[in-house]
Amino acid sequence: MAERPGSRHHSLYKLIGSPPWKEAFRQGCLERMRNSRDRLLSKYRQAGGSMSGGAQNTLLVQEVMEEEWNALQSVESWPQAWAQLEEPMDLAVLEEIQQELIDQEQSIISEYEKSLQFDEQCLSVMLAEWEANPLICPVCTKYNLRIAGGLVVCQCGLYIQSHSPEVTEQKLRACLEDSVNEHSAHCPHTPEFSVTEGTEEKSCLLMSCLACDTWAVIL
Numbered sequence: 018m019a020e021r022p023g024s025r026h027h028s029l030y031k032l033i034g035s036p037p038w039k040e041a042f043r044q045g046c047l048e049r050m051r052n053s054r055d056r057l058l059s060k061y062r063q064a065g066g067s068m069s070g071g072a073q074n075t076l077l078v079q080e081v082m083e084e085e086w087n088a089l090q091s092v093e094s095w096p097q098a099w100a101q102l103e104e105p106m107d108l109a110v111l112e113e114i115q116q117e118l119i120d121q122e123q124s125i126i127s128e129y130e131k132s133l134q135f136d137e138q139c140l141s142v143m144l145a146e147w148e149a150n151p152l153i154c155p156v157c158t159k160y161n162l163r164i165a166g167g168l169v170v171c172q173c174g175l176y177i178q179s180h181s182p183e184v185t186e187q188k189l190r191a192c193l194e195d196s197v198n199e200h201s202a203h204c205p206h207t208p209e210f211s212v213t214e215g216t217e218e219k220s221c222l223l224m225s226c227l228a229c230d231t232w233a234v235i236l
Contacts (some may be wrong), residue, residue, distance in 0.1 A: 043114050045085040050121050053077055057122060058129055078118040082111075136207045140197065152186050155193060155210035155222070155235075164189065169222075169236065175212055177220050179236055189236065196224050196235055204229040 050057075060076040151161040157173035167182035169175065169189070200208050206228035213221045225232035 039110060039114075042085060042089060043117070045088065046081055046114060046118055047121060049081045049085050050077065050118055050125075053081060054125055057125055061126055061129070075119055075122055078115060078122055081118060082115065133205045136205055139207045140201060152190050152193075155224075156212060162186070162189070175222075177212060177222055177236055180219060184236070192235055196233055200224070200226060200229075200231070200233075204231070210235070 057077045064076065152164075154160050154162050154171040154173055154175055156175050157171065160172040162175070163170050164184060164186050167179040167184055169177040169179060169184070197208065204226055206226055208224045208226040211223050211225065213223055221234050222236040223232055224235050
């Protein structure tokens with residue numbers, strides 16, 4: 018017989034029994050939500066980075082509760098545990114667990130949003146420093162770059178013989194700013210810069226981002 022819409026959720030309210038199973042279910046749900054952080058944030062990004070309040074608008078709570086309920090029923094001791102179930106648990110108990118999961122979900126999203134804001138602030142500071150000061154080395158972000166005759170060097174050890182001998186501080190600054198702005202148009206995280214150690218070919222200055230798995234040759 019086909020299962021009525023919502024009947025899986027109804028079974029959660031109907032079948033959970035004794036206090037030990039309540040706590041096992043609660044702890045299992047909370048642990049499952051913690052372990053589903055990447056899945057939650059993926060759904061959040063797919064939703065456009067915004068969500069309305071209320072249990073009906075949560076991203077992962079219902080899935081987590083159903084997955085944990087199915088996991089509890091699949092353990093070897095389930096037949097014996099089933100026989101020990103007491104009276105059906107009050108709806109308030111399930112709603113209490115659901116609210117804990119909603120709070121946890123919102124906490125994970127809030128932490129992620131704060132991380133994005135911090136990355137945006139770092140990016141703004143980096144761009145402002147590039148515009149206001151002598152060109153800062155993007156690799157160490159500490160010392161000024163020196164550019165002469167197509168050679169780009171820094172006290173931190175950066176040493177690049179440019180493929181373009183006519184490179185100047187202004188041209189490199191513009192290239193760095195364009196690359197960072199282009200990246201920030203599709204990814205909120207701050208990219209990193211590094212130098213490839215060339216063997217047969219010359220070393221290159223690379224911009225990469227682990228968050229969106231992209232990279233670009235700057236110089």
